[in-house]
Amino acid sequence: MRFFSDNAARVHPSVFAAMAAADSLDTAYDGDRWSRSLDARLGELFEREVRVLWVPTGTAANCLALAALCPPYGGVICHRDAHIQNDEGGAPEFYTHGAKLMLADGPGAKLDPAGVAKVADAIADDVHRVQPHAVSITNATEYGRVYTPAEVAAIGELCRARGWRFHMDGARFANAMATTGAAPAEMTWRAGVDALSFGFVKNGGMSAEALVFFDPDLAAATLRRRKRAGLLLSKGRYLAAQILAMLEDDLWLANGRAANAAATTLAEAAGDRLIHPVEANELFLRATPDEAARLRAQGFDFYDWATGEVRFVTAWDSASEDIDRFAAAIRQL
Amino acid sequence: MRFFSDNAARVHPSVFAAMAAADSLDTAYDGDRWSRSLDARLGELFEREVRVLWVPTGTAANCLALAALCPPYGGVICHRDAHIQNDEGGAPEFYTHGAKLMLADGPGAKLDPAGVAKVADAIADDVHRVQPHAVSITNATEYGRVYTPAEVAAIGELCRARGWRFHMDGARFANAMATTGAAPAEMTWRAGVDALSFGFVKNGGMSAEALVFFDPDLAAATLRRRKRAGLLLSKGRYLAAQILAMLEDDLWLANGRAANAAATTLAEAAGDRLIHPVEANELFLRATPDEAARLRAQGFDFYDWATGEVRFVTAWDSASEDIDRFAAAIRQL
Amino acid sequence: MRFFSDNAARVHPSVFAAMAAADSLDTAYDGDRWSRSLDARLGELFEREVRVLWVPTGTAANCLALAALCPPYGGVICHRDAHIQNDEGGAPEFYTHGAKLMLADGPGAKLDPAGVAKVADAIADDVHRVQPHAVSITNATEYGRVYTPAEVAAIGELCRARGWRFHMDGARFANAMATTGAAPAEMTWRAGVDALSFGFVKNGGMSAEALVFFDPDLAAATLRRRKRAGLLLSKGRYLAAQILAMLEDDLWLANGRAANAAATTLAEAAGDRLIHPVEANELFLRATPDEAARLRAQGFDFYDWATGEVRFVTAWDSASEDIDRFAAAIRQL
C-alpha cells in the first residue's frame, strides 16, 4: 500500500483510452488536431484566451514559465521549501540561464505579501544586486496547504505594484481546486497569475502537463524554448490526448477530490500528530522511528521526512480499503 | 497515405501493450524495475557494460550526449546538414552552454575523416579560437545514407588520435543496422563511439529514446543533467517499458527492415529521379512542382524539400498496398 | 618594427595623461564624473541621445551588444570571417546564452543585403530552426575593407524590413571613419545601426572601449549584464578618462588617419601583391615563405596569414621612418 508519492500513481483508464484513440496518422510535433485543440479547450475552462503548451514534466512546465517571466540577470522570489528550489536539480537556473531564486518564509510553504515584500525590500536597487522580476508560488504547497483565490490575489497585487510577473506551480492544482471549489479563473489570471503549471501526472496522467499562459504574448518565445530544451515530442498527440482526457467531464477535479478525501480520512486518524493542516492530499505527521517501523511492517510505504516526521501522500487511485486500514493503523500507534 | 515523416508514424501494438503492463505500482522516476533493467538489457545487445538513460526525444538524447562530451567553451564537428545543426532549435547550444557546432561537408550528409580533419586543421590552436572536442555523426544520415562500421571506425580513429569524443545520432539507428546487418557493438563502441542516441520513436515507439554511454563514467553527470533539463519523468516506467518492448525479439530491427524495404520498393520506382542512394528509409527525388501536385492529388502526403526536390519517408507501419500504389504513381510521372 | 597587430601598439601620451589626471578621489564603478559624462560627450559626436558603457575589451563590447540584440534561442547573421565568429573564443555564445552565429559570404569580409538575405531565406520559419534576430558587421572589416554609410544603410534597411536588430563591430571604427570622412551619425544610427562597439584600444587607448546604444532602452539590461560579466571595474574613472582623451580634439580620428596613411604607403609599395584593396590599416599580401623570411630578417614583424599570404597592420604609432623602410623592403622583394 503505497503512500510515498502521487508521482508513482497509476495512469487513469480514460487517459490510456485517449492515447489509444490518438493512435492514428496525423502531423508530428504539436500540429496535430489534439494539440491544436488545447488552447480552445483550456480557454473554456479558464474563461479567457490562453496559450497552452504540453510538456512531459512539471519541472519543464515550471522552468519554461520562469524563463518566460524572468531574465537571466533577474531573480524569482519563492518559498524556501519550494519544489523549484529543492527538487528540480537546478532546472530553474538552467532554463533561465542563471536567474537567482530568492527565498522567502511562511508557514506550510505558503507565501504572503509581507513575506515576499520582506525579501524584496532587503535588496538595494543597484547593479550589484540581482533584482526580483517574478514570484512563484505552489498551490497546493509542498506541505499540502492551499491558497485561496483571495490569498493568491493579494500576492498578485503586490506583483503588479512592483512590476513583477507571477507564476503558479500547480503540480497539485487539482487538489487545491477541489478544496477551494473556486473557479479556475478566480484562482489564476483574475488573481494576477501570468502562467500556470497545470499538473496532470500526479493526478491520473502519464506524461503530460499543461503550461498555461494567460498572457498570450509570453507563449511565442516559449514555443521556441520548448523545442530548444528537447521537450517537443514528435508524437505530441499522445500528450495532448492525455490532457484532453483529464479535462473531459472534469476528471481532473474528480481525481483531485478523491485524493483529498483519502487524505482527510487519514488526517482524522492522525489527530494531533499532524504538523500542518491537511488541505490537499499530503500529510506530515510526527512519528517516532519505531512508530514508522510498525506502520511499514503492516505494509504501508511512505517517506521519512525528517527525524521524527513522516509524510503520507494519497492519490486519485488510493483504494478506500487501503485508506481505511491505514487510518486504523495510524490510530493504533 | 503519409510519407512526410516517420516521426508521425503510429505506435507499435507491442509498445502499447508494454505500457499497459507497466501500469502497476512502483517507484517513481527511474527507480522502477523497468528502468533499472535497461543497463543490463542494452548491455547484452551491445556486448559490454553500458549506462542507459531514457529520454522523451531524440533532441534530448543528442544534446545530453553533446553536453557530456564537449565543454561549454569547446566545439563539436558535425555535418553541415546534421539534425543537431538544423532541426533542434538551438538545443545543442542550450545543453552545452554555448559550445559551437563546426560544420563539415560530405555527400549525403556523410562525414569522413578527411572532411572532419579539414575543419579542425583550419583552426589555430590558440585561446582565440574555439577548439573541437568531439565529432557527431548521424547514422542513418539526414539524407538516408548509411555508414558502415568501417566508415564509423575510421572517424573514431581520428577522434582517438586527436583526443576528441565521438557521438552517434541514431534516430534511425535501426534503419542503418537493418541495412548493414552489422553487430551493434561493431557499429558503435568497437568503432570508437562514446555515446549513442538510440532512437525508437520514429520506429514504433511513442515517447522514449535511449541514450547509451559506452563509457560509464560519462553517465553520472548526465543523470543530473537529465533531471536539470526537466526530462526526468516521474512515471519513467512507461518509457522504459517502451524501450524494452522494442528490444524484445529484436522488434526494433524488424521495424527498421520493414521501413527500409518499403523505401527500396519506392526507390526502384523512382529510378534516376533519386538524388541520393537509398540506403535506409528516406528518398530524395527530383520532381517538378507539377509532378508533386499530381502525386498529392492521388492522396500521397510528403515534404517539398527544395525547389524541384521532394522527400518521402517510409516507416515501420507503411502499408504494403500504399507502397505499391505509391510506387506505381511515381512510375507514372 | 612591429606590423603584426595594432593590438600591441602603445598607449597615446594623452591617454596616459588623462588617466593620471583621473587619479583623485571619486565614486567607484561608473558613478564618477568621467563615466557620467560619456553619454553627453558621445551624444554630441553622434548628434543624438545615446547610452554609453565603457568596457575593457572589444570582445566584451561586441558580445554585450549581441546579448542585447538577440535572445538565447535566436541567431545573428555575420560574415564567415567575422571576428565574433573566429576570434572571440566563443564569447558570443557565452554572452547570448547560446545564440547561433549564421555565416554569410562576401568579398573582403564585407556583407551586403543579398548575402545576408540568402542566409536568412534558407531558414524555414518554424520552431525547429533557429531564427535570425540580428545582423552584425565589422567596419573596417577583418580584411581592412570599409563600408560606406550607404552600404551600411542598405543592410540597415533589410534589418528594419525583417524586424532584426543591427550591430556594428567598430574595433577599427576610427580607420573606417578616417577613410570615408563620413559623419559618425551617417555611419551608424542614421544607417539603422542599433549598437556600436566603438574601439579605442587598437588606436591609442589602453583598456577602454565604448559600447554605444542608439536605442537607450537597450542599455538598461546591459548595465546589469556588464556587472554580471565581471566587467564593471571599480575604478571605472580610469577607463572613462581614456575614452574622453581619445575624443578630445578628435584624437581618435587623427590616430585613425595616421594608421591609414601608413597603410597606404605600404600598399603603394605592395602593388599587385595585394589580395584585398587597402581601405584602412590592414594589408594582406601574397608573399612566398622565402620572401616573408627576407622581410623578417630585416627586422619587420608580422603574421603569416595563410600559405603564401602575410598580413601587415599599421597603427597610430607606426613610425614614418619604419614605414618608409618597410615600403622599400617590400618593393625590393
Next chain:
Amino acid sequence: MRFFSDNAARVHPSVFAAMAAADSLDTAYDGDRWSRSLDARLGELFEREVRVLWVPTGTAANCLALAALCPPYGGVICHRDAHIQNDEGGAPEFYTHGAKLMLADGPGAKLDPAGVAKVADAIADDVHRVQPHAVSITNATEYGRVYTPAEVAAIGELCRARGWRFHMDGARFANAMATTGAAPAEMTWRAGVDALSFGFVKNGGMSAEALVFFDPDLAAATLRRRKRAGLLLSKGRYLAAQILAMLEDDLWLANGRAANAAATTLAEAAGDRLIHPVEANELFLRATPDEAARLRAQGFDFYDWATGEVRFVTAWDSASEDIDRFAAAIRQL
C-alpha cells in the same frame, strides 16, 4: 575625506610608474614578458608552482574560479553575506552556467566547518537536489573579520573529506595577511585552498587582480573561459605590470598594513559602538541617523549600512591627518 570604500582609492604611484614602463612594443594579450613572468613571480611568493591569470575585476577572478571548481549542475557553499552572493549581480550564476550558491551562517561573515557541514548535510544525495561541489570563503570577510590559517585549514580539511574544491576570495587578502602575519602558503594551498582571487585594486592597483590556481590543471580551461568572457585584454602587459609593481618589495603587504592601522585607530575611537571586531580595514558601527549626519557635516563620507548602522572603510591612501580628525569626530559623538 572618503571612507565609503577602498574601491575608490587612488592608484599607487609605483603602479602608475610600472604601467608607464610597460609602454613599449611587445606581444598582445598575455604573451608579453610581464604577463609571462607572473607564474614564476607568484610561485616564489607562494612557495610552489602556481598558474596565474590577470583579470580586470575581483568579480571576474571569483567567478572564473567558481566555474573551474564547480560544474553547472553543482553548488558552492558560501556565507549568506558573501560578496559572490550579494554584490556580483549574478556573476557566479553566469560564469558557472547556473550553479547554485548555498548559504551558510556564521558571525561576521565567517564560516566554520560546522556551519558548512550543516548546509551540506541537509541535502539528500539524490538527483533532485543540487549537490555541493565547492566552498568559497572571503578573507578578510565582508565584515572585516580575518580567518587564521588554522581556521582556513579546518574548512580545507572538510573539503578534502567531502571531495569538494575550495576557493578563497581575497579581494582584501593583503589586509588579512597583514593582520595574521602568516606566510601566503600557510593561508592558502597548505590550508587546502585550490584557487585564490588575489586582490590588488582595493589596495593600490588600478585594474588588475590575480587569479591564482594552486592546482595547475585547473588553469587550462580557465585560460579559455577568460577569453570567452571578454576578459583577455589585448594590452595585457599593463595589467601584469600593475601586479608586478604591487608585489615588488611587498608593496601589497605594506599597503594592507597601512589600511589596517588606520582602521585600528578608528576602532579605538569607536569603542563599544563596534558591531564586529576590527581585524582588517572595515568598521561597522552603531550610529543614529543624527550622529551619521553630524559626521557627514564635518566632511566624512561613508555608507549607511542599515538602520542605525554605518560602515567605514580605510585604504592604503587614508591620510593620517584625516584618520586623526575622523577618530576625534567619532569620539565626540
